[in-house]
Amino acid sequence: MTARVDRVALLAVPGLAYLAVIYALPLLMLLAKSIRTADGVSFGEYAAFFSDEYNMRVLWRTLRVAALTTVLALVIAYPTAFAMSRAKGPWLTVFLVAMVLPMSLGVVVKAFAWSILFRANGFLNSTLQWIGLTDGPVRMLFTETALVVGAANVFLPFMVLPIYAVVRQLDSRLPEAAASLGASPMFRFFNVTLPLTLPGVVAGSAFTFSMAISMYVIPSLIVGERQQTMSMLIARSFLYLRNEPLGSTISAVLLAIAIFVVVFSSWLARRLGARQ
Amino acid sequence: MEQGKFPRHYLEAWGIAKSFKGTRVMSDMNFRVERGELVSLLGPSGCGKSTLLRIIAGLLEADEGAVVLGGREITRFPAHKRNVSVVFQNYALFPHLTVAENVAFGLRARGMAKSATGAPVSEALSLVRMTEFADRPISALSGGQQQRVAVARALVVGPDLLLLDEPFSALDRKLRETMQVELKSLLLDRGITAVFVTHDQEEAMGVSDRIAVMNAGRIEQFADPSTLYARPASPFVMDFVGLSTRISGRVVSSDAGTIAVDTAYGRLSARSDVTVGKDVLLGVRPELIAVEAGENTIGVPLTDVMVLGSKTVLHGTARGGDRILCELPGIRGGLKRGDAVTLGWAVDDTLAYEVAP
Numbered sequence: 001m002t003a004r005v006d007r008v009a010l011l012a013v014p015g016l017a018y019l020a021v022i023y024a025l026p027l028l029m030l031l032a033k034s035i036r037t038a039d040g041v042s043f044g045e046y047a048a049f050f051s052d053e054y055n056m057r058v059l060w061r062t063l064r065v066a067a068l069t070t071v072l073a074l075v076i077a078y079p080t081a082f083a084m085s086r087a088k089g090p091w092l093t094v095f096l097v098a099m100v101l102p103m104s105l106g107v108v109v110k111a112f113a114w115s116i117l118f119r120a121n122g123f124l125n126s127t128l129q130w131i132g133l134t135d136g137p138v139r140m141l142f143t144e145t146a147l148v149v150g151a152a153n154v155f156l157p158f159m160v161l162p163i164y165a166v167v168r169q170l171d172s173r174l175p176e177a178a179a180s181l182g183a184s185p186m187f188r189f190f191n192v193t194l195p196l197t198l199p200g201v202v203a204g205s206a207f208t209f210s211m212a213i214s215m216y217v218i219p220s221l222i223v224g225e226r227q228q229t230m231s232m233l234i235a236r237s238f239l240y241l242r243n244e245p246l247g248s249t250i251s252a253v254l255l256a257i258a259i260f261v262v263v264f265s266s267w268l269a270r271r272l273g274a275r276q
Numbered sequence: 277m278e279q280g281k282f283p284r285h286y287l288e289a290w291g292i293a294k295s296f297k298g299t300r301v302m303s304d305m306n307f308r309v310e311r312g313e314l315v316s317l318l319g320p321s322g323c324g325k326s327t328l329l330r331i332i333a334g335l336l337e338a339d340e341g342a343v344v345l346g347g348r349e350i351t352r353f354p355a356h357k358r359n360v361s362v363v364f365q366n367y368a369l370f371p372h373l374t375v376a377e378n379v380a381f382g383l384r385a386r387g388m389a390k391s392a393t394g395a396p397v398s399e400a401l402s403l404v405r406m407t408e409f410a411d412r413p414i415s416a417l418s419g420g421q422q423q424r425v426a427v428a429r430a431l432v433v434g435p436d437l438l439l440l441d442e443p444f445s446a447l448d449r450k451l452r453e454t455m456q457v458e459l460k461s462l463l464l465d466r467g468i469t470a471v472f473v474t475h476d477q478e479e480a481m482g483v484s485d486r487i488a489v490m491n492a493g494r495i496e497q498f499a500d501p502s503t504l505y506a507r508p509a510s511p512f513v514m515d516f517v518g519l520s521t522r523i524s525g526r527v528v529s530s531d532a533g534t535i536a537v538d539t540a541y542g543r544l545s546a547r548s549d550v551t552v553g554k555d556v557l558l559g560v561r562p563e564l565i566a567v568e569a570g571e572n573t574i575g576v577p578l579t580d581v582m583v584l585g586s587k588t589v590l591h592g593t594a595r596g597g598d599r600i601l602c603e604l605p606g607i608r609g610g611l612k613r614g615d616a617v618t619l620g621w622a623v624d625d626t627l628a629y630e631v632a633p
């Protein structure tokens with residue numbers, strides 16, 4: 001008997017074809033540009049990129065901002081996911097709408113709304129001065145802090161939803177069993193609740209981090225050209241400098257980081273999941 | 277505590293009331309257990325068994341009342357400060373931990389170093405014959421094995437009280453019976469005081485020293501299995517603890533603790549002080565009925581004869597809400613559906629309950 005093709009597997013064909021043409025092919029062409037020069041294959045562009053101090057600063061800033069954004073989003077999302085899992089009926093709808101609606105608003109609208117909040121004579125500064133916490137206006141707009149706060153806001157749903165999905169399935173009797181075995185609330189959290197919700201945390205963090213390292217619109221609007229990120233470098237290389245090899249090289253670096261994050265997080269998730 | 281009331285019982289839950297969203301599910305519940313006793317809470321679904329158990333465990337707060345354990349009032353103690361272990365219906369084992377880590381959980385929660393948990397954990401595992409499974413993940417265990425781990429996990433901490441909420445209900449009949457015997461001897465050997473929730477009367481009778489039969493948030497009767505079976509305090513208990521012949525009628529005369537009752541099957545007698553003119557429900561355990569005339573005698577056609585091996589069950593034609601049921605030991609041939617038979621039993625074996633007309 002000959003091996004038969006699983007018919008269900010055929011369902012993947014349109015998706016794979018689409019990905020191959022629209023995603024993989026252009027990406028490969030881009031990568032090819034980063035290593036092909038007039039006289040053959042060379043990694044000179046990479047050497048040049050990594051030896052440039054400015055580029056390294058941008059790379060470091062991009063990673064730092066992405067990490068801080070992920071941490072901030074996590075700190076806000078984790079308790080939110082628990083609140084959502086307890087919410088019933090209309091409250092759950094309110095939560096979900098509150099999560100999803102801002103996504104449809106678009107980053108541009110949000111960014112301009114924030115500038116009202118953050119600017120020198122904006123709401124936050126007036127309030128701080130009114131309470132007496134600060135004497136004069138504090139610079140908020142165009143700072144890394146504002147960028148992290150804004151980015152965490154935009155990516156929050158991508159952190160909350162995977163955690164919510166895990167928390168919702170958490171067996172409520174497990175913390176009860178732990179309590180009856182003498183575990184304090186703190187011990188219960190660190191030994192039962194946290195480990196069991198970690199897969200959601202890993203998934204949400206991977207989403208958020210990989211989106212945050214490649215964000216372009218948010219930093220352009222909040223901090224502007226002054227503090228570049230990797231994506232802004234890429235755009236500048238292609239659009240202003242017309243330096244395709246440079247743009248391709250930075251893209252490849254960014255892609256490598258993203259691939260690492262995805263592979264590492266799915267390995268971690270599998271390891272965590274293997275025992276459950 | 278109530279003024280001047282000294283707790284004489286090991287576990288005492290008294291005056292317990294609980295409502296969920298304005299609906300009273302329990303009021304003025306009093307429940308006492310002595311040290312070393314195995315007690316069952318038996319009752320139909322929704323009667324409040326788990327609610328009472330959770331209040332004793334500290335997993336649920338009562339609206340009123342107090343819980344005293346070993347002379348200490350623990351009403352306001354959170355669950356983790358009560359030293360009361362719970363075995364849940366679906367075991368609630370920690371899926372991210374191995375068998376041994378599950379058993380060690382309570383010890384570590386009490387601050388024992390990980391390295392010190394080895395000895396007590398392996399002792400607990402050998403107690404439930406799960407030693408070779410120590411390093412397995414929970415997902416690799418069968419239902420019965422999970423149940424054993426849950427028992428080991430609950431016992432290893434040396435609880436003052438063990439609460440079990442339908443611990444066997446997820447197991448098949450054969451395994452359930454094995455586990456009942458195992459658990460009972462384990463608890464008796466170690467002198468553990470345990471409260472055991474079930475809605476299976478045979479399980480309750482087999483496992484416990486005393487049974488509290490619950491109905492709609494109240495304890496109808498709290499007694500040892502034989503009393504409960506032979507002298508049920510109410511028609512509810514009579515029906516919940518085994519099946520019986522039930523015949524309703526009206527008292528027509530009363531003399532020195534013996535009443536005569538007019539029924540659809542003729543006049544029957546019972547020991548009771550229900551007064552003349554009242555409606556009563558008479559009950560007889562089926563194995564106390566013989567196929568011959570007795571002090572009480574009725575004649576009925578049989579609607580069914582079931583030969584079950586260890587016993588033969590006869591169903592008689594019943595009128596109204598009555599039920600005629602007779603159990604004979606062993607295999608009894610010669611009787612078949614449609615035969616008119618004479619059934620008889622003793623007056624002393626006849627239960628009588630006054631009922632609203």
Ligand SMILES: Nc1ncnc2c1ncn2[C@@H]1O[C@H](COP(=O)(O)OP(=O)(O)OP(=O)(O)O)[C@@H](O)[C@H]1O
Binds near residue numbers: 301327328
């Ligand atoms: N969290 C809750 N919210 C609302 N009602 C509840 C809650 N827990 C229990 N009840 C109600 O309280 C009553 C007693 O419930 P309980 O779980 O104690 O019954 P049970 O005797 O354990 O039943 P079962 O044999 O089905 O487990 C039921 O009517 C139930 O619907």
Ligand SMILES: [Mg+2]
Binds near residue numbers: 325326327441
């Ligand atoms: Mg229950």
